[in-house]
Amino acid sequence: MKRHGQGTDLSSGQRFVDTDDFFVGTKLDWWDRNGPMKKLHALNEIRLPYIEVETSRWMGTSSENSLKSLTVLDVGCGGGLLSDRLGEAGAIVTGIDASPDNIRAAKLRDDQRGFGINYLLQGVDQMENGAFDVVVCMEVVEHVDNLDQFLASCVSKVSQNGLVFLATINRTFWSLLAHKFAAEYILRWLPRGTHSWKKFVTPSELKNILRRNGFETCGVQGVSANPLSGSLFLSNQLSGNYMMVARKVRDRFEFEAQQPSDVERLK
Ligand SMILES: C[S@@+](CC[C@H](N)C(=O)[O-])C[C@H]1O[C@@H](n2cnc3c(N)ncnc32)[C@H](O)[C@@H]1O
Numbered sequence: 547m548k549r550h551g552q553g554t555d556l557s558s559g560q561r562f563v564d565t566d567d568f569f570v571g572t573k574l575d576w577w578d579r580n581g582p583m584k585k586l587h588a589l590n591e592i593r594l595p596y597i598e599v600e601t602s603r604w605m606g607t608s609s610e611n612s613l614k615s616l617t618v619l620d621v622g623c624g625g626g627l628l629s630d631r632l633g634e635a636g637a638i639v640t641g642i643d644a645s646p647d648n649i650r651a652a653k654l655r656d657d658q659r660g661f662g663i664n665y666l667l668q669g670v671d672q673m674e675n676g677a678f679d680v681v682v683c684m685e686v687v688e689h690v691d692n693l694d695q696f697l698a699s700c701v702s703k704v705s706q707n708g709l710v711f712l713a714t715i716n717r718t719f720w721s722l723l724a725h726k727f728a729a730e731y732i733l734r735w736l737p738r739g740t741h742s743w744k745k746f747v748t749p750s751e752l753k754n755i756l757r758r759n760g761f762e763t764c765g766v767q768g769v770s771a772n773p774l775s776g777s778l779f780l781s782n783q784l785s786g787n788y789m790m791v792a793r794k795v796r797d798r799f800e801f802e803a804q805q806p807s808d809v810e811r812l813k
Pocket residue numbers: 553563564565567569570586621622623624625626627628642643644645648668669670683684685686689690696
């Protein structure tokens with residue numbers, strides 16, 4: 547069911563993404579650290595160091611400045627919370643999103659910050675294949691309608707030996723209680739209907755899609771919260787929020803070519 551609207555192309559009025567994302571259809575104050583985006587601000591404190599460390603590890607870039615001069619595509623960049631930090635870390639960032647309001651908020655922020663981030667109101671299909679060293683897509687995949695197709699498109703933008711970073715919420719009993727009922731109905735951290743639990747994604751589902759598209763998963767890391775301070779930290783607990791990094795090892799068509807054909811399977 548589409549509750550909140552879909553991304554539309556400003557010039558043509560055409561729908562270009564399949565999503566029921568609350569964040570697409572709602573005007574939000576992205577940069578108020580204590581506002582509705584509080585959780586994403588908290589996540590920012592751990593996801594940027596995670597991306598920096600893993601990029602240095604898997605791409606062999608300097609450990610101090612691992613993102614410097616790398617081209618990074620932030621898919622579903624929202625108001626630019628992560629893009630802004632990636633730009634600050636020296637990356638050449640393109641941020642795309644399905645919502646005109648979000649892109650507007652991101653551009654406004656960058657006018658003040660001056661990192662020269664290229665924010666575009668576009669679907670990922672419209673980006674050039676193989677054009678980015680790193681693609682990040684954080685807190686987005688749990689909203690899209692056709693996950694296989696969406697992820698295949700995201701990872702096709704990564705150059706050979708490049709990386710993709712994903713972050714989402716696992717589909718577990720714990721996430722149903724904590725991320726759906728408690729967050730939306732009891733604690734009211736998120737507006738009701740922000741998430742559909744059925745669309746939460748398990749790490750194995752993501753790994754399988756990545757593998758089919760020529761990517762090898764290098765690491766999966768849980769994100770846990772300190773119940774007293776509310777601060778977030780990396781953990782081995784994968785039942786709620788988690789992040790993943792995967793490396794492009796071959797082209798999708800090479801993977802398909804390696805699979806036994808139906809005829810061979812029947813032999
Ligand atoms: C929860 S917000 C996350 C924003 C940002 N990635 C972050 O973590 O700070 C989800 C964002 O994904 C965007 N979005 C959802 N589906 C999308 C799609 N198919 N293509 C592009 N953007 C999409 C929404 O407009 C929204 O800005």
